Amino acid sequence: DEDRGIIRRQRVYRRLLMTMGMYRDGDTEEDFAYVRNYRNMIQGELSEMFPCELQVHSSSAFLILEENCRLGRTFPEENTLSDIVLLLYQLLQEEIRTGRVEVPLDEQIRLPKENFQRLVEKCKEQFGVGFNKTYREMTFAEFYREVYDYMENLMMIEQAYGDIYIRSAAGKIMGKYPEDFGKEDKGDE
Template identity: 40%
Template sequence: MNEIEILLNRRWVLKSEDKELYYKVRDAVGELRKYSTDKLGCQIIDNSTLVKMEKIPVVPEPFMGIIQFSSKEEYVFLCILLMFLEDRDAQEQFILSQFTEYAASIMPGEITDWTVYTNRRRLIRVLRFAVEQGLISVTDGTDELFMDDAGGEVLYENTGASKYFMRNFPKDIMGYTSPDDFRESEWFDVDEDRGFARRHRVYKRLLFAPAMYREDGSDEDFEYLKNYRGRLIEDLEQMFECHVHIHRGSAYLLSGEDCRMGTVFPGNNSISDILLICFGEIRKKIEQKEWKISQDEMCVVDRIAFEALIKNVKKDFGAGFSKMYRDMPEGEFVENVIGEMERWMFIKMENETHQIKICPLTGKIQGSYPSDFIGGRDNEQ
């Protein structure tokens, strides 16, 4: 794995966790910064603590959240933790009750009622994430004590990395009034028509997400793809072991065998196999003209019809699934499959109209069982 892939794969490289890798990446920072600034418009931070590429997406997607979190309250606790650590030196220790008291003073009310088990569980999930990311480390004790009782204590140590966790904003965010302000802040005082701004958007959209769809951003981005197609493909395929596919309304960066940039689909897991079978069934619906494709390469179907297709997949091919998915209740199975499809940008939910938009990425890959598969429909799949 080359150094640019390392920075794209990780939040950061901490010296305290992997000194050899830290020096390997830091030694290459000069060339990395040149490429990152020119192509992506991403800042690289390097100091005695860490090396980090600030990866700010152009289009925020559902999968870009913290997968360990399942509630908005956990994001609140994370922000409070970052505020708490801001006033502490690196290697300074603190006990859990110091933080819970601080959190209650910042955000008084039900959210910080530590007698409530749900609040304690959410806080522990945040603290475990912070330990995993290298923001803090456990010096003594176990968080299971606090999970069982609000009086449980753990001794933590601040690593000093927390001050680099959040991005640097070009303006005072206290004046922001909506999520769109954060999305647009990167381009304040910048003429978006200028070539470098478009280049940054296109490279980011290709590298930071499974797919780039025309409808999600500026039409100028696809004009850039049209005008600089050859140069962009050559540049990306030389830098990474990948293939770039550009279509009328979508574009993709497909990883090669030796590419180690991010998580790939399909993974070596059962849910990927299930999705591949679903994509094959979706393709049949489209080829048989039951489901229509629009000019933007999208296919919009009623959610009930889409769920029925997934239920039929479980019914017809479930014998080949892992035990967990074979035994999973039908409703839960459908929600799991739809959630995974949305996470990988194969579909988009149209909740207001109770429809599902099937994206063209779905047509790029599919799977099937051997013709002699016993559980297959009419023994043909």
């Protein structure tokens, strides 16, 4: 029985270790219950191997690595695409705070594709001067494809029925430039 015993345990650990997060849905209900019931044991076993913290929420679970821990691919990475996604999450969190975007009970935000594209476009317009030359000079279509592919590859988003579903990791992290970002140096005024 794949929903019990060692096979389920291996599947749960693999999902926690190899993905951006574990999300509760119809297909993962049993696995998510396992994480909730055995969170202390899982935390203990994994923290013996490397510095990490297991965070379990009502509809998601995340394995958070300490800053100096490098275990395969992590997010954020040290690249411009990671920075762009973090800045995009800042804009998304602002949309949530102002009530323009609602977070449903399952914490998975659903946006029409056009709204998601507008958010990515706003990110490029607002923060683009801080990106490296490659991303600054891309057309919006190229920029959007790069950001979308990166986020999809890391399982931060999923497209279905013409909508973009943004995973709950968007509520846990964001990036921000300093307050004086983009302002010209005024000298000794």
